[in-house]
Amino acid sequence: MEKKTGKRAKGPTVRSVAERAGVSKSLVSLVMNGSKQVSEKRRDEVLKAARELGYRPNALARSLVSGRTNTVGVVISNVANPWWVALERGLSEELDRHGVRALLADPRMDPEVADGLVEAFLELRVDGMVFLGTQPVEEVARNASRVVPTVLTSFSRPIELPNVDCVNVDDEKGIALVLEHLCALGHRRIAYVDGSDRLVTSDNARLAAYLSQMERLGLSAEIRTDISDVPLNEDVGYDAARRLLGAEVPPTAIVAGSDLGALGILAAADDLGARVPQDLSVTGFDNTRLSSIRHVSLTTVDPNGREMGRLVAQCLAGRIESPDRPRRDELVEPSLVVRATTGPAPGR
Amino acid sequence: MEKKTGKRAKGPTVRSVAERAGVSKSLVSLVMNGSKQVSEKRRDEVLKAARELGYRPNALARSLVSGRTNTVGVVISNVANPWWVALERGLSEELDRHGVRALLADPRMDPEVADGLVEAFLELRVDGMVFLGTQPVEEVARNASRVVPTVLTSFSRPIELPNVDCVNVDDEKGIALVLEHLCALGHRRIAYVDGSDRLVTSDNARLAAYLSQMERLGLSAEIRTDISDVPLNEDVGYDAARRLLGAEVPPTAIVAGSDLGALGILAAADDLGARVPQDLSVTGFDNTRLSSIRHVSLTTVDPNGREMGRLVAQCLAGRIESPDRPRRDELVEPSLVVRATTGPAPGR
């Protein structure tokens, strides 16, 4: 009847509000943006008209002219493994404070999908990008950083790009906390289990930390590692633990590079009849929800994700403000969460 | 030097590409959208110019005129509890197939944040919205559905709104699978543990299914429930199990309304010295990553999240096509995943 079929019903615009309130569209714009220099009277009239029409500003049009979207894209490497939740929370909270909103995207572990996703964000003209975790996105992140302010966080290995800020947990400190804890419990034969991303096995910060800290503690002779060439997961941890525990002189404690890996170790201990923590102590890394489950109660390192997220947001906000300022490389202090999987070394 | 300070560097536009290729901007637009009726020669010239300039179409401008963003907003009630992962994956995959991208948002369990998020999506003029899980978003979802095609999924209770599609797991079927499995193992004293969202305790579909199915199996006399008035989590499950197992004639099996609840039950059994599954069988619901951990190995119901996601996408795509078509209310068939927490009833 009143609308041409085929066209979708258009919502109210600044124009229709202006007509209804009997003012110019410029004034409506001023009111909607809370300008101080409009008279009380006009402001009320405009707001009333807007309410009556159910007016909602069109962010597309706004951003087109203003050049800012107040939106940042967050690419989460692997949504299935919820270590990122605390980080994302801190990030969003802090961004909120800057009037910016985070939109999340899941690349589904597929580099091509990741590519498309980032492309979509860039076409949307987001003000910045955050890459959360290495897996399928490293190359993509590189490219994005040439176009828009970018922050990387929780990459498993150091990345130095011009104009890109990085935020990471202090792996060295985290591993040190674990080893000191185990040492204090009398452990000496402490093994380390981890995986690696497909690209490089060489610079795994946690592994490096294990090696240097063992040395510092005078335990160089006890160093034993089992490093897979795929990312650490439960199965990888399980297999590694079976190998380590099957040795002639098995370790009394196993440190894993992630909570998931530690779970695999726990399962292996179960299967081999080793009691935790009486016969074997096990630690994880990340303090995911998994580790806090009563049935698991894993001693682990809390990377302080919320704080990391907050830092990421601050870096990003800063770089949006001044895109060419020198790069920041932040380390966040982790803490140790002692639960039920660590105890005194056997025979002590 | 060459750019006025203060202004952010503007990227190449359809106009600059046109100039460089020596054609009109209309033609550039046609080429970028893959129109069939441009000559080979022009097409190549334009593409070359675009490549050289690093041109990237501005989705804001495009959407402003076309009226479509090819983007849908997905609000995930609680990102921390990863039951939604499979669903989101199915959803995104299917949307991809329709040329639509999903942007996720985390309301952080805060209704106000949820409100702001949805408002932002609407201002971005997304083509549709998906609400994934009840918690803080129900009212918000109601409002959104008046403005834009909307699909609800995994709401804990049935919602009937005009023009809103719903996709859910068939709770009745899922509970039936569990009870039949336990019955076949010889269990009769099968208790049920669940929570509820703060709004309504009354219509919890899984609880209702438990009641009706127990009756169907001739076990009306054995019905025993422990329903909390907060959402089911590990602690709630733990407390419920302690109460149930402390009874004079304790159940030989406990069915939980979620995996997390089942984990609490497992922990309680542990603490009370009840062996699982020899003394007590336990089942969950959702088949989250948690349940598949070797150390847990929970028998649970798999809601077939991927399929649900796919259906959500189809509903949404359909409703974007024709916003006023009758509402669809889909149920997805779940399946039973038998792991290590269920076994023959004691003394059998």
Added chain:
DNA sequence: CGCCGAAATTGGATCGTTACAAAACCGGCG
């Protein structure tokens, strides 16, 4: 009463794209 400066309001240009109708091109045919 007329004029001043500050405050309030407005018109029109602009952002980067698509839509649409009009114009240019092109080979062949009468």
Added chain:
DNA sequence: CGCCGGTTTTGTAACGATCCAATTTCGGCG
């Protein structure tokens, strides 16, 4: 050579907001 039908190409008007310079309003003051 002029004209015809069909394909290519182009100019111009949207889309819905913001920005900015120009204009109107207004209270007070000489």
